[in-house]
Amino acid sequence: MRALPGTCGIGQVRYPTAGSASSQEEAQPFYVNAPYGIILAHNGNLTNSRQLKDELFRIDRRHINTHSDTEVLLNVLAHELQMASAGYSLDPAMLFKAVSGVHRRVRGSYAIVALIAGYGLLVFRDPYGIRPLCIGKRETEQGTEWMGASESVALEGIGFELVRDVAPGEAIFIGLDGDFYSHQCAHEASLNPCIFEYVYLARPDSCLDGVPVYNARLRMGDYLAKKIERVISAGDIDVVMPIPDSSRPAAMQVANRLGIEYREGFFKNRYVGRTFIMPGQAVRKKSVRQKLNAMAVEFKGRNVLIVDDSIVRGTTSHEIVQMARDAGANKVIFASAAPPVKFPNVYGIDMPTRGELVAHGRSDEEVARIIGADQLIYQDVTAMKQAVRDLNPALMSFEAACFDGHYITDDITPDYLNSLELARLAPAALSERDAGSDSEKAFSQLHLQLSVE
Numbered sequence: 001m002r003a004l005p006g007t008c009g010i011g012q013v014r015y016p017t018a019g020s021a022s023s024q025e026e027a028q029p030f031y032v033n034a035p036y037g038i039i040l041a042h043n044g045n046l047t048n049s050r051q052l053k054d055e056l057f058r059i060d061r062r063h064i065n066t067h068s069d070t071e072v073l074l075n076v077l078a079h080e081l082q083m084a085s086a087g088y089s090l091d092p093a094m095l096f097k098a099v100s101g102v103h104r105r106v107r108g109s110y111a112i113v114a115l116i117a118g119y120g121l122l123v124f125r126d127p128y129g130i131r132p133l134c135i136g137k138r139e140t141e142q143g144t145e146w147m148g149a150s151e152s153v154a155l156e157g158i159g160f161e162l163v164r165d166v167a168p169g170e171a172i173f174i175g176l177d178g179d180f181y182s183h184q185c186a187h188e189a190s191l192n193p194c195i196f197e198y199v200y201l202a203r204p205d206s207c208l209d210g211v212p213v214y215n216a217r218l219r220m221g222d223y224l225a226k227k228i229e230r231v232i233s234a235g236d237i238d239v240v241m242p243i244p245d246s247s248r249p250a251a252m253q254v255a256n257r258l259g260i261e262y263r264e265g266f267f268k269n270r271y272v273g274r275t276f277i278m279p280g281q282a283v284r285k286k287s288v289r290q291k292l293n294a295m296a297v298e299f300k301g302r303n304v305l306i307v308d309d310s311i312v313r314g315t316t317s318h319e320i321v322q323m324a325r326d327a328g329a330n331k332v333i334f335a336s337a338a339p340p341v342k343f344p345n346v347y348g349i350d351m352p353t354r355g356e357l358v359a360h361g362r363s364d365e366e367v368a369r370i371i372g373a374d375q376l377i378y379q380d381v382t383a384m385k386q387a388v389r390d391l392n393p394a395l396m397s398f399e400a401a402c403f404d405g406h407y408i409t410d411d412i413t414p415d416y417l418n419s420l421e422l423a424r425l426a427p428a429a430l431s432e433r434d435a436g437s438d439s440e441k442a443f444s445q446l447h448l449q450l451s452v453e
Contacts, residue, residue: 008176010115012041025066030074035082036090037117042070043150044109044131045348047411052076052105073110077102090119092173092181099124099171099185107411109194109347109399111166113148120175123148127186128408129168130194130347130399132208136160146174151206165209167191192408195398196349198388199338200246200309210392214249217309219387220337221253224307224379228335231377234258237333238302241265243292243309243320250337251307260305265298265327266320288319300328306373310338314358317371325372334373338403339381340364344417345402347409353421 001009012028029041046052049069056062056072060079064071080101084094095116102124109130114122125133136155138145149155152162166172169186193209194201204214228234239261242251245268255262269291304324311317317334324332340359354360359367368376381403389395401407 008115008121010039010041010113026068028068028070030068030071032074032078035078035085035087036119038074038078038081038114039117040070040074040077040112040114042073043111043133043348044126045069045346046073046106046110047108047346047409047416048106049073049108055105069108073102073106073112074114076105077112077114080105090116092175092183095119095122095173096171096181096183096185099183103127103169103186107409109409111150118176120173121146121148122171122173123166124171124185125166125168127169127189128399129189129191129209130408132193132197132202133166134162134208135164135166135172136162144178146178146180148172151202151208153203153206156205162207190397191395192397192399193395194347194349195384195388195400196310196338196345196402199384201349204246204249209395211388211395212391215391216388217246217249217337218253219390220379220384221250221307222257223383223387224250224335224337224377225254225257227380227383228254228258228305228377232333232375234260236303236331237305239263239265239298240305240307241298242307243316244268247307247309247337250309254305254307254335263298265295265304265324266292267295268292288316289323292320292323294323294327296327298327299324301330302328303331303333304329305333305335307335307337309336310341311336311358311367311371312341313356314367314371317358317373321372331374332372333375333377334368334371335377337379337384339379339384340367341402343402343405344420346407346412346417346420347399347401349402353424354417355421355425 010029029039031039046069049072052072053064056064056075056079062075062079064075077098080098081090083101084097108126109128110126111131111133112124116122123133123135132150134149134152134155136147136149138160147155147160155162167184167189168191169184169189171183171185173181191209197208198211198213198216202208202213204217206213237258237260240251240255240258241263242248244266252262306320306324308317321332321334341357342359344354358370364376364378381400385398385400388398399408
């Protein structure tokens with residue numbers, strides 16, 4: 001990248017949620033050359049991309065070449081820029097009018113960074129502020145440099161100073177001459193950050209919407225310790241262990257609050273990626289053993305309290321519990337710093353089907369049996385939210401649909417969730433049917449089950 005010419009750049013490290021993971025055509029950023037050269041990267045997930053794609057084709061006369069919702073959003077922005085500018089040179093007012101048009105048409109979550117050829121950098125955030133977005137600057141001999149990013153750590157890593165978070169519905173434009181413009185482009189805007197960022201997704205050294213992520217995980221550990229004290233005697237636990245790395249702050253606080261020894265019983269292979277986002281259950285299950293190794297000296301003959309940040313599919317948790325038993329643990333108690341994940345997430349986290357969620361439709365005792373734990377303790381939803389709110393009392397609401405079932409955009413219906421699940425599950429079932437299995441019948445039963453639900 002050092003060999004690239006120019007003074008502006010854009011990049012993307014998002015894993016795919018809406019679109020195919022196997023196609024290079026789905027990789028961001030996306031580019032469109034009319035009416036202006038625009039290159040755009042998007043973090044989030046559009047909930048009305050199918051409707052928008054149809055509108056773009058029938059009304060706006062724009063053809064979408066991929067299955068990515070990012071390309072849909074880019075073309076909506078391009079069309080709104082064309083309407084706002086009427087073919088003339090762009091100015092900040094026209095840009096903000098176009099972003100207002102995007103807010104009116106697009107539903108879901110989106111944090112956007114875009115470069116407009118010959119004009120500058122445009123960043124904006126959806127009116128609900130679901131996905132994080134911040135702006136930073138760096139003073140150099142050539143003048144002030146600006147940068148937009150999902151997490152503050154991306155700024156700090158290359159010497160930029162965090163200026164502030166981008167507000168929900170706000171757009172910021174920085175011209176090639178360095179001039180800074182900002183405007184609220186949504187008629188109604190409210191801050192509802194995704195709480196799963198604080199639980200797992202964000203790096204602990206980031207600060208999102210005024211909340212240091214590391215501190216939020218420490219507070220979740222405090223509240224989890226209180227819950228553990230209510231349901232189990234501390235004398236029944238010999239040692240507290242985290243699942244590296246994201247659960248380490250919570251586990252340290254649990255051990256500190258309960259007055260129990262904190263030990264590192266699992267060693268992490270740093271060269272294996274996050275199993276949560278790996279495609280396919282078989283791949284995730286195999287990768288857990290490759291990712292973690294249990295050190296028998298820490299487990300043998302002990303009653304172990306294992307603390308993880310969350311339990312989503314249960315694949316990782318089951319393998320971890322089994323590894324602890326294989327290493328000689330006498331008793332395995334599993335604690336989650338987050339509440340049970342019971343509902344699909346439609347705003348940019350790859351867990352859209354109810355059938356994949358181990359806690360969906362099951363009691364805590366049933367989940368404990370599935371993962372093989374002697375006892376399972378979950379964080380309470382109210383405690384999780386309060387842990388973050390303690391660090392920024394201005395955060396009155398969160399996007400926590402995967403925990404509480406409330407979809408903040410108010411456009412998610414049972415039919416929408418069913419269509420997501422069918423789209424995700426149908427290809428696998430149909431491919432097995434082609435191979436001569438009984439999957440055609442299974443797929444029909446699946447379709448009937450989703451319709452009934």
